[in-house]
Amino acid sequence: MRCQQCHEREAVVFLTQLAQDQEVHLQLCERCAAEKGVENAATFGKTPVGTFLALMGKSMESAASLPGLAPAGACPTCGATLNDFRESGRLGCGDCYRAFEAPLRDLLRRLHGSSRHLGKRYSPSGEDTGRPDAEVEATRIRDQLERAVRSENFELAAELRDRLRQLTPEP
């Protein structure tokens, strides 16, 4: 399904807007959705579980067209299917997150406004300091930079760009 805004990229965000008591359904790609400001956690954070599971259904239809993910595919470790998840709202095991990575990434973005964990890193041996690694840190700065540019806060944007350069030196 194509994005209704740019008509170029695949639509991954399904938005229902209320305008003058009329429901408007929009199918957007990630970039156009972000431009409309719908990546925001508060917007999606409020979505009740029922609604998000319904949304999940739609995103699964789009996920079915992704290569390597059969719609009826089951998690190789526990045997849970996406259908099980739709019905229960629960995953079967840790490997389900790998088996259904694409639709789950989409869902996590809807729920939390992001799919990238920026908190404590798990390290069984305990040598980790709990700090996110450079790549994760860079992603976070990129997100902030994008927001700074969008809100025309160029001073902050310049500062963030410098920090990003320090973190990821050009080859």
Add this chain to the structure above:
Amino acid sequence: MIDLNLLPDGGMSWLDASGPSSQMVLSTRIRLARNLANRPFALRATPADRERVLSDVVAVARECPSLGAAQLLRLDQMEPSDRRLLHERHLVSHELAGLEGEAQVRPASAVLLRDRVGLMLNEEDHLRLQGIRSGFDLQAAYQDVERLDEELGQRLPFAFHPEFGYLTSCPTNAGTGMRASVLIHLPGLVLTKEISKVLQGLAQVGLTFRGLYGEGSEVVGNFFQLSNQTTLGKSEQELLDHLGRMVRQVIEYEEQARHVLRRDVPVIIEDKVWRAYGLLRHARALSFEEAMNLLSGVRLGVGLGLVDRCGVYALNKLLIHAQPAHLAAQERVEPDDPDLNVRRARYVRTVLDDEAGRRGLTP
């Protein structure tokens, strides 16, 4: 019947009103959801799988300094009244206690309890680590639970994904797996009818509210549990800072509301809190809900400096001990005893009389 007195502080040190802002904030709790990488989650787990989770964790718990001599309570081997007791004490969730509708307690449901930390086993996630502090103290509660997480994480293989973080049964908890919540008393905002505006505002900044007993519970006695809604895309510290800032803001709004009440309707407020006190002191039958609402009025009176006959700690204790399972256990009757409301009124009267006497004030 289990003897909750065997628990350190009866598992209620969080009630002692010693923490910051404890007149308004009853407690701060932080829970971290964790799962074992090599075991199926609750949805796919057989009773044998659940037993294995329990034995995996219990085997290493003794080595964890944070848990040390923690008491292990198996809910699947307890009477419903005892499970209800633990739930009323906020030590286990409604779900773990098997109190949801027709639901039965599930095999190997257990909790390890020690002082200010607890560890629920075989709830929606394999492990639910909890840190509980009196008053408004997010940092202290996080330190407690984070230390426990370190200790357990070094000994158990947690399910973790480089992009998604800690993996949970429900994707709403993935990432940090952290839900930080503050149990706050907001009668001023309720009386001035500002509360819905405040709660709507919180929803817009990614926070949510629940009732006295957490998820799915009603608001009782003007107590609201404020917590973060999202768990992914921000670090634990960012989530805590954000919640902390917003709770401070809510405390400020509540103080403003109380100020307005005292300034604009002083007689009405004074009458309201003393009527609440008078009813609690003299009523001959009290339902739980009525008792909670009256206690809320008295608590407001104490906060405004209008009522000097009882302290916040006594009110906190009543909040726990006037609940149905606690009262029934204390009175050695069944929870559906027809005279429970009469017993409750008598119990509340005794506590308030003692409290006034202790303060050198006669009725």
